[in-house]
Structure formats: structure tokens, C-alpha cells
Amino acid sequence: MHRCIARFAEHRWHCSVRCMSSAVGKRRALRSAFPVLDLPLHPIQKHVYEANLRNSNACLKKYAEFSEKVRKGGGENATARHTQRNKKLLVRDRLRLLLDDEDFLELSQFAGLGLPYGDIPSAGCLTGIGRINGLWCMFIANDATVKGGTAYPITVKKQLRAQDIAIQNRLPCVYLVDSGGAFLPLQSEIFPDKNQGGRTFYNEAIMSAMKIPQVSIVCGSCTAGGAYIPTMAEETVMVHRIGTIFLGGPPLVKAATGEEVTPEDLGGARLHAEVSGCVDHFAWEEKEAFEYTRNIISTLNFQLPEEEEETTTTTKKKKAEEEPLYSSEELLGLAPQSYNYSLDVKMVVSRLTDGSRFQEFKARYGTTLVTGFAKICGHLVGIIANNGDLSYEAALKGSHFVQLCDQRDIPLLFLQNTAPTPALTLSTTQAETNTNRLKAQGSMMSAVACASVPKITVVIGGCHGADSYAMCGRAFDPNFLFLWPNARVSLTAPGHAGSLLPPDGEQEEELKKKQEEKLNGRLKEESSAFFSSGRMWDDGVILPQDTRKVLRDALDIIKQQHYQLSTEKLQSALLRI
Numbered sequence: 206m207h208r209c210i211a212r213f214a215e216h217r218w219h220c221s222v223r224c225m226s227s228a229v230g231k232r233r234a235l236r237s238a239f240p241v242l243d244l245p246l247h248p249i250q251k252h253v254y255e256a257n258l259r260n261s262n263a264c265l266k267k268y269a270e271f272s273e274k275v276r277k278g279g280g281e282n283a284t285a286r287h288t289q290r291n292k293k294l295l296v297r298d299r300l301r302l303l304l305d306d307e308d309f310l311e312l313s314q315f316a317g318l319g320l321p322y323g324d325i326p327s328a329g330c331l332t333g334i335g336r337i338n339g340l341w342c343m344f345i346a347n348d349a350t351v352k353g354g355t356a357y358p359i360t361v362k363k364q365l366r367a368q369d370i371a372i373q374n375r376l377p378c379v380y381l382v383d384s385g386g387a388f389l390p391l392q393s394e395i396f397p398d399k400n401q402g403g404r405t406f407y408n409e410a411i412m413s414a415m416k417i418p419q420v421s422i423v424c425g426s427c428t429a430g431g432a433y434i435p436t437m438a439e440e441t442v443m444v445h446r447i448g449t450i451f452l453g454g455p456p457l458v459k460a461a462t463g464e465e466v467t468p469e470d471l472g473g474a475r476l477h478a479e480v481s482g483c484v485d486h487f488a489w490e491e492k493e494a495f496e497y498t499r500n501i502i503s504t505l506n507f508q509l510p511e512e513e514e515e516t517t518t519t520t521k522k523k524k525a526e527e528e529p530l531y532s533s534e535e536l537l538g539l540a541p542q543s544y545n546y547s548l549d550v551k552m553v554v555s556r557l558t559d560g561s562r563f564q565e566f567k568a569r570y571g572t573t574l575v576t577g578f579a580k581i582c583g584h585l586v587g588i589i590a591n592n593g594d595l596s597y598e599a600a601l602k603g604s605h606f607v608q609l610c611d612q613r614d615i616p617l618l619f620l621q622n623t624a625p626t627p628a629l630t631l632s633t634t635q636a637e638t639n640t641n642r643l644k645a646q647g648s649m650m651s652a653v654a655c656a657s658v659p660k661i662t663v664v665i666g667g668c669h670g671a672d673s674y675a676m677c678g679r680a681f682d683p684n685f686l687f688l689w690p691n692a693r694v695s696l697t698a699p700g701h702a703g704s705l706l707p708p709d710g711e712q713e714e715e716l717k718k719k720q721e722e723k724l725n726g727r728l729k730e731e732s733s734a735f736f737s738s739g740r741m742w743d744d745g746v747i748l749p750q751d752t753r754k755v756l757r758d759a760l761d762i763i764k765q766q767h768y769q770l771s772t773e774k775l776q777s778a779l780l781r782i
């Protein structure tokens with residue numbers, strides 16, 4: 206039901222955007238001169254800034270360690286086996302050949318690290334959004350150096366999230382298949398449930414029906430469940446000698462019939478291109494397969510706008526992009542190490558927006574939430590940023606602003622830094638305040654859930670309790686949700702475990718203290734950005750200083766759907782779903 210409403214909402218957004226986009230390229234954005242946020246760092250803020258900076262540097266170190274782990278994939282032996290014995294390209298080299306450049310938006314790069322069943326680098330599968338012939342495409346690429354590219358539960362989760370993003374943003378999908386199918390020891394966590402293995406194939410069918418193109422490249426093993434990805438894609442390329450598609454491999458055939466057969470004869474590229482017809486293009490080598498794929502993408506019938514340029518007297522320069530007045534490096538000192546170290550969130554805003562400009566909405570009301578309009582690399586957005594408790598007034602203001610942006614079809618950017626613990630009810634007056642706050646927060650949650658515009662959430666500090674739902678947490682289906690490395694994700698922040706323990710007058714002080722300590726330790730470990738990202742509660746950890754670029758890419762990606770030409774039948778296709 207929820208999905209239907211969400212689809213309807215997305216559909217409404219697509220339709221309204223499509224109507225507006227007929228004259229794409231000829232139109233220009235309305236001129237704006239939003240006020241400049243003149244917010245340099247004051248000496249009085251210096252000690253907080255420096256403490257945050259120290260914490261950010263420690264987080265960056267962790268980020269570098271995790272990145273290195275991911276870069277090594279399945280390790281030296283597996284890499285040698287993959288490249289020397291199996292004569293295949295490594296997954297990042299494949300992406301280099303497929304994409305226009307290396308400037309792609311990688312998603313959930315730390316997924317799979319620190320799980321109960323071990324470290325699974327990149328969850329055995331790279332996902333991200335990169336450009337092919339200028340068109341943003343979602344890629345889902347197995348890394349066969351990680352246990353033969355087999356699917357762990359986290360791999361399935363990562364693939365499904367990539368497909369969800371592709372559905373929400375109408376992105377063509379390119380699958381680079383090189384997988385031994387299910388990781389058998391964990392089969393019960395991969396196979397039977399709704400959001401498990403089979404959902405990948407369901408999504409492929411649904412996306413095709415929605416006219417979201419599905420293209421696949423078989424550049425390795427494609428065994429069992431994996432075999433359906435290329436066969437269900439609209440167009441498939443397969444590489445000679447490297448690619449195989451079969452439900453059961455030669456050992457199974459031998460066990461069942463006693464017959465000895467080579468992988469190539471059982472399900473190689475020649476067989477599938479010439480006999481079964483499962484694939485559409487035969488490539489002699491990987492490089493050729495990626496060239497075919499790039500050509501396939503150029504037939505998808507999108508018409509991208511020319512880069513908007515304006516002629517000045519001497520040079521041609523890109524229009525409408527003003528850099529912020531302050532260095533993005535300063536965001537490292539603004540990233541709060543804990544709630545008490547939060548500085549005015551408008552300082553963060555001023556380091557992200559074009560020209561540090563911001564047209565604030567309801568500046569004097571509900572000031573613990575900052576709302577207003579800004580441009581990020583030329584894209585108009587509505588910004589909603591925590592600047593303290595999500596009080597009654599702040600939540601009312603939030604609802605109003607979300608509805609305003611929804612009405613004007615302006616994407617929403619949430620900068621989330623919620624309070625560490627819910628407000629306590631210690632008196633009747635407090636009870637009334639909290640009840641009112643509850644009602645207002647409920648309204649804000651409804652407004653956020655029902656808004657049909659794209660939403661992007663960046664957790665710049667805390668992500669705790671119900672406030673995080675109103676600030677478009679994961680459960681509220683933002684198009685993208687990123688974390689800064691200093692982010693903390695838990696019901697209650699570390700250090701506040703006392704608020705989670707039941708009141709017990711009888712309990713010995715000593716025992717209670719021990720329980721609290723234990724719980725706080727656990728909260729600390731489980732609330733780190735890397736713990737969250739390892740489990741895919743987000744779309745990845747991004748560095749504060751890269752945030753503007755990531756937002757630019759995300760907003761470009763969201764906008765691309767306006768340029769798909771083959772959409773006359775789209776409306777009826779969407780209504781059927």
C-alpha cells in the first residue's frame with residue numbers, strides 16, 4: 206500500500222516535471238539574489254571548532270583504513286587467480302572501460318565491513334552511478350575476487366538498494382555479472398523472503414515495464430540465480446571464454462548424468478549467442494563488450510541538454526554556479542563530535558550553497574529548525590536543517606516548509622543533527638509541552654512522507670530517535686541518504702543510556718551504574734557511521750568537504766529523468782503498476 210502511494214507520488218512528480226521539461230534547453234532559471242550568509246568563524250567558537258576538527262581527523266583516518274580494505278577486494282591470492290588464471294579484468298578496471306570517466310558516485314562503499322559473518326569488501330559487489338556517453342546510469346558490478354562474486358545477504362541488500370535508487374530516479378541499469386550465485390552457507394538468509402534474491406529479478410521486470418532500461422554484460426560466471434539477470438535484461442552482451450550462463454555447472458552435470466562437458470560447451474558465449482539466443486551481442490574480449498554496451502546506451506533515446514553557457518565579452522563560462530564564500534575544508538570543524546559541539550547550522554549551509562546565499566523562511570519562528578531556499582551548483586533546493594531540539598514550533602515550521610516545497614516542486618535537502626535523547630516528562634506542564642510536540646512532529650512526518658518531491662538527507666551529526674524520522678531518515682525513503690564520518694546513528698546517543706533503562710527504585714545503584722556503562726559502550730560501538738554503513742542503513746559515508754560535489758551529482762542525477770524521450774506510453778505503464 207505504502208509502495209503504491211509512494212509510486213503514485215513519484216509518478217505525480219514525474220508528470221509535473223515532464224510537462225515542464227518540454228522546452229528543456231531553451232528555458233532558463235529565474236534570477237535570484239538570495240541574501241549572503243556572512244558567517245565567518247568567530248574567536249569564541251574556536252575551541253569547539255578545534256575539538257570537532259580533531260574528531261573529524263580521527264574519523265578521516267578510519268575512513269582511509271576502511272577505503273584501503275575495500276580497495277584490496279578479496280585479497281592478493283584471489284586477485285591473482287582472477288587476473289592471471291581466469292584472465293579477467295578487475296571490477297574497477299571494467300568500470301574504467303565502461304564509464305566516461307572515473308568521476309562516479311559510488312554507493313555504500315563500506316557495506317559488508319564488520320558483519321557477524323566477517324568482512325565482505327564492497328559486499329562483493331560495487332554499485333554506483335556513473336556517466337556513459339553523458340547519461341547517468343546505475344551500475345551493479347560483482348567483484349569476483351570476493352568469494353567468486355557470490356551473493357551474501359548484504360550483497361543482495363546492496364543490489365536491491367541500487368535498484369530502488371534506479372526506480373526512484375529512473376536511472377538505466379547496467380549489470381556487470383561475474384558471480385557464483387548464492388553464497389551457499391547463508392542460503393536461508395538470501396533465498397526465501399520478499400526482499401531477498403528473487404526481488405532482483407522482480408525489480409528488473411518492473412523497471413522494464415516502467416521504461417527504465419536494463420542492460421547486462423556477462424563477463425564471468427553467471428550461475429544459478431545469477432543466470433536470470435542477463436536473461437531478463439532487455440539487451441545483453443557476453444564475453445567469449447570468460448562468460449558462462451548456466452543453472453548448474455559441469456560438476457553438477459557430471460554428478461547427474463555422468464557426462465563430462467566444458468563450461469564453454471555447456472553455457473559459453475558462442476552457445477548463447479548462436480543457439481539459445483539468451484544474449485544479443487557476442488564479444489571476443491572484455492574491451493569489446495564495454496564498447497558494445499556504450500553503444501547500447503546511446504540508443505536509449507534520451508536527449509540531454511547542452512551545457513548551458515553564456516557568452517561574456519572575452520570567454521565562455523559555465524552559468525549560474527557561484528562557489529561558497531568559505532572553504533569546504535571548514536566543514537571538518539563544523540561537523541559536531543557530539544550534540545554539545547554543534548555550532549550554528551547556518552554556518553554549514555553557508556559552506557554548501559552557491560555564493561553562500563540562503564533565502565531563509567520563518568527566520569524568527571521555531572529557530573531550532575532552519576528552513577529556506579538556496580542553490581547548489583545551480584539547482585534550487587529547499588533546505589531543512591536541525592539547529593537544536595525539534596520543538597513544537599520547529600516541527601510546525603518544518604511541516605509548512607515541506608508542503609511549500611512540495612507545492613512548488615522543489616527538491617528537499619535535510620541536514621540532520623537530532624537531539625541525543627527524547628525530552629523527559631517530569632511534570633504536568635512538561636507533559637502538555639511534550640504532547641503538543643508529539644502532534645507537531647507527527648504532522649511533520651506526514652508532510653515528509655507524503656511530499657512527492659525528491660529528497661536527499663545528509664546526517665551531519667546525530668541521527669537519534671523519532672526526530673530523525675521527521676528529518677527524512679531511512680524509513681522515510683529519501684532518494685539518497687549519506688552520512689558524514691562523524692555521524693552517530695542510534696535510538697539514543699552514547700552517554701545517554703540512562704534514558705533507555707527502566708526506572709527501578711529498588712535497583713542497587715551499583716548494578717544500575719554497571720548496566721548503564723555497558724549499554725553506553727554498546728551504543729558507542731553501534732552508533733558509528735561505519736557500523737551503520739557496513740549494514741547499509743544509508744547510501745554511504747561521504748567526506749564533509751566533498752558534500753557539495755556529491756549533492757551536485759545527486760541533483761543532476763535526479764533531474765536526468767526529464768530528458769527521456771521515450772515516455773509517451775510511460776504514463777499508462779505507471780498507472781498499471
Ligand code: COA
Nearest residue numbers: 291352353355384385386387388389390426428429430454
Ligand atoms: N557458495 C559459497 N562459496 C563459494 C561458492 C558458493 N556458491 N562458489 C564459490 N565459492 C567460494 C570457493 O569456495 C572459494 O573460496 P576460497 O577462496 O575460500 O577457497 C571462492 O569462492 C572462489 O571460488 P573458486 O572456485 O576457487 O574460484 P574460481 O574463480 O575458479 O570459480 C566460480 C568461481 C564461482 C565459477 C566457482 O567457484 C563455481 O562454479 N562455484 C559454484 C557456483 C554454484 O554452483 N552456485 C550455486 C549457487 S545456488
